[in-house]
Amino acid sequence: MRTLNVELAERSYPIRIGAGVVGDAGLVLPYLKTRRVAVITNEVVGPLYLDAFVTGLETAGIRVTRIVLPDGEVHKDWPTLNLIFDRLLAERCDRSTTLIALGGGVVGDMVGFAAATYQRGVPFIQVPTTLLSQVDSSVGGKTAINHPLGKNMIGAFYQPRLVLADTRVLDTLPDRELKAGLAEVIKYGLIRDLPFLEWIEANLERLLARDQEALAEAVERSCRNKAEVVAADETEQGERATLNLGHTFGHAIETGMGYGVWLHGEAVAAGTIMAADLSRRLGWLSDADIDRIRHIHERAGLPVAGPVLGAERYLELMAHDKKVSDGTLRLVLLKAIGKAVISAEATPAQMRATIDACCA
Secondary structure, eight states: OEEEEEOOGGGOEEEEEETTGGGOGGGTGGGOSSSEEEEEEETTTIIIIIHHHHHHHHHTTOEEEEEEEOOSGGGOSHHHHHHHHHHHHHTTOOTTOEEEEEESHHHHHHHHHHHHHGGGOOOEEEEEOSHHIIIIITSSOEEEEEETTEEEEEEEEOOOSOEEEEGGGGGGSOHHHHHHHHHHHHHHHHHHOHHHHHHHHHHHHHHHTTOHHHHHHHHHHHHHHHHHHHHHOTTOSSGGGGGGTTHHHHHHHHHHHOTTSSOHHHHHHHHHHHHHHHHHHTTSSOHHHHHHHHHHHHHTTOOOSBOOOOHHHHHHHHTTOTTOBTTBOOEEEEEETTEEEEEOOOOHHHHHHHHHHHBO
């Protein structure tokens, strides 16, 4: 098992990565406030892992409330969040009850937001079951639900007490979901870790084949990058925003197409190509750089062109981005491969040209 820490003083917590760790209740017990938990999952993950996970806890004397949510990004909303609150209240869960998110990014985000707000805050643990959630959304304390006008617009920064990433559960992940997770893995190499990008390029076939050692390495190196950034800028006042490479364009795709039509990682991949194209228009990347970025996404089976929504619709949706400050849209762009910056230098005309060139 691999272990690393997110260093946030008294709110620091470990990330434990390994094959089969979901079945080891002993890894969870030290992080429970009391012997009462609520395990929240969805209709897809539940039949695969809920019984085994809960049995381990109950065998250790933990009282467990099970909550199963509908699956999909389209359900990342207030009505579904209220299903969590309804059960917690009906079961008389108090402020010492630990919430455990067993699922992908949607489950993790909603359970984290529920934990941040239920009785003004209860402890929670992340047990991510998709590659994307293991390498990105389970780490760092961003929690949220969607709004019809924008993705992840209602939420809170609220850190878990433990992240438990089981690479073995990725064996049951659909190919499309695995590839979507690779978009976030590639992102870390592009924004701050060129040696990691080179490793991904050399090991992409192993990742697609679900080689356990390669997956563990990718999860650890991704989490290490994110943990370093979060420790330096927990609430995204500066450097942490660079983790959103491709996300401003990508969130516009997800919102504009309707939540769930494009997977988050697919939208991020297409958004990353747009961000790279815009970086080239600003004179920061070469044609060879663009080809390299496009090629690795193509090899991963990810989209390299966004849907045709029209430049004005993209810009309208992007105006709701959380990086808008004082009416100015700031974008995460690339000064070079391996070096991301937050910039407001791109003109609307340049953004329109990029959107027109990168959507098909």
